[in-house]
Amino acid sequence: MKPQRRRGHRENIWLALEIGNSRLHWALFTGQTLSDTWDTDPFSEYITQQLAQCQTFNDLPPEIFPPSRRRKVGEKNSPHPPIFLASVVPQQTALWETHPHVRVITLEQIPLLNMYPTLGIDRALALWGAGKTWGFPMLVIDAGTALTFTGADAKKSLVGGAILPGLGLQFSSLGEKTGQLPHLETEISSLPPRFALNTTEAIQSGIIYTLLAGIKDFVTAWEQLFPESKIVIKGGDRILLLNYLQIQFPEIAAHLIMEPNLIFWGMREIITDH
Numbered sequence: 359m360k361p362q363r364r365r366g367h368r369e370n371i372w373l374a375l376e377i378g379n380s381r382l383h384w385a386l387f388t389g390q391t392l393s394d395t396w397d398t399d400p401f402s403e404y405i406t407q408q409l410a411q412c413q414t415f416n417d418l419p420p421e422i423f424p425p426s427r428r429r430k431v432g433e434k435n436s437p438h439p440p441i442f443l444a445s446v447v448p449q450q451t452a453l454w455e456t457h458p459h460v461r462v463i464t465l466e467q468i469p470l471l472n473m474y475p476t477l478g479i480d481r482a483l484a485l486w487g488a489g490k491t492w493g494f495p496m497l498v499i500d501a502g503t504a505l506t507f508t509g510a511d512a513k514k515s516l517v518g519g520a521i522l523p524g525l526g527l528q529f530s531s532l533g534e535k536t537g538q539l540p541h542l543e544t545e546i547s548s549l550p551p552r553f554a555l556n557t558t559e560a561i562q563s564g565i566i567y568t569l570l571a572g573i574k575d576f577v578t579a580w581e582q583l584f585p586e587s588k589i590v591i592k593g594g595d596r597i598l599l600l601n602y603l604q605i606q607f608p609e610i611a612a613h614l615i616m617e618p619n620l621i622f623w624g625m626r627e628i629i630t631d632h
């Protein structure tokens with residue numbers, strides 16, 4: 359599974375790909391060093407088939423490897439780097455599995471104890487990456503398509519967690535499943551009045567204040583169990599949520615570490631030698 363060092367080739371280049379429910383998250387590594395990250399839209403079968411034909415780094419389609427990033431990789435005909443894949447979208451995983459340069463990461467590779475078989479690989483990798491970086495016990499909050507809490511104790515044993523609809527899903531489900539409510543943007547430019555007098559602010563108030571209160575409640579409960587634990591927040595809505603937590607519950611926000619690349623740290627831990 360280890361990326362091979364090749365003579366005459368820039369050392370140990372590998373790509374990490376995390377397939378989330380909204381988009382794909384990529385990272386370019388040279389050995390242990392994360393040199394770049396970017397996001398792309400999910401792929402069609404066509405692009406994945408095209409990818410299977412690629413022989414060198416330069417053949418990678420621009421939808422995957424934006425031209426602005428190519429100069430970092432060096433020589434034109436560098437061999438195709440391995441792509442280490444962690445996916446929580448089985449249909450997208452299926453498109454990649456047969457690709458000659460793709461290695462799919464599975465739960466068995468992650469040394470966390472007490473995992474259950476259907477645990478999301480993103481949750482396991484993020485928790486492992488955070489714990490290896492800041493120490494265990496550890497709680498990870500992923501503010502992604504789904505919002506998740508995932509915690510482990512000092513023995514690196516999964517304590518458990520929780521899954522709820524993320525910020526975007528909460529807005530879209532109200533917009534889609536009701537006759538009269540609009541589908542609002544996830545961006546909230548400022549905290550609305552809690553008791554609102556118009557529909558937009560009433561929706562924003564309901565979603566944001568219950569999310570912030572929910573995060574506070576989970577963090578408080580975790581800290582009662584593990585007072586010495588670090589807590590790290592990741593995911594596409596991490597900045598928005600942390601900003602409003604700072605206003606609403608500054609004592610909680612002060613405990614949170616923000617780190618978007620936890621999954622890549624987790625992959626690095628299990629893929630490369632130290």
Ligand SMILES: Nc1ncnc2c1ncn2[C@@H]1O[C@H](COP(=O)(O)OP(=O)(O)OP(=O)(O)O)[C@@H](O)[C@H]1O
Nearest residue numbers: 378379380381501502503524525526544593594595
């Ligand atoms: N450019 C963007 N595209 C999509 N979502 C975005 C973007 N910027 C911020 N977001 C927010 O990020 C959330 C999705 O988070 P993220 O991209 O981490 O999810 P994901 O692809 O499901 O990944 P994961 O499975 O790791 O959570 C949405 O609720 C949305 O509000």
Ligand SMILES: CC(C)(CO)[C@@H](O)C(=O)NCCC(=O)O
Nearest residue numbers: 446476477478479480481504521
């Ligand atoms: C909860 C999500 C969607 C978060 O990305 C993912 O981790 C997943 O599909 N998990 C499987 C169920 C579980 O973790 O218990």
Ligand SMILES: [K+]
Nearest residue numbers: 378379503504
């Ligand atoms: K997700």
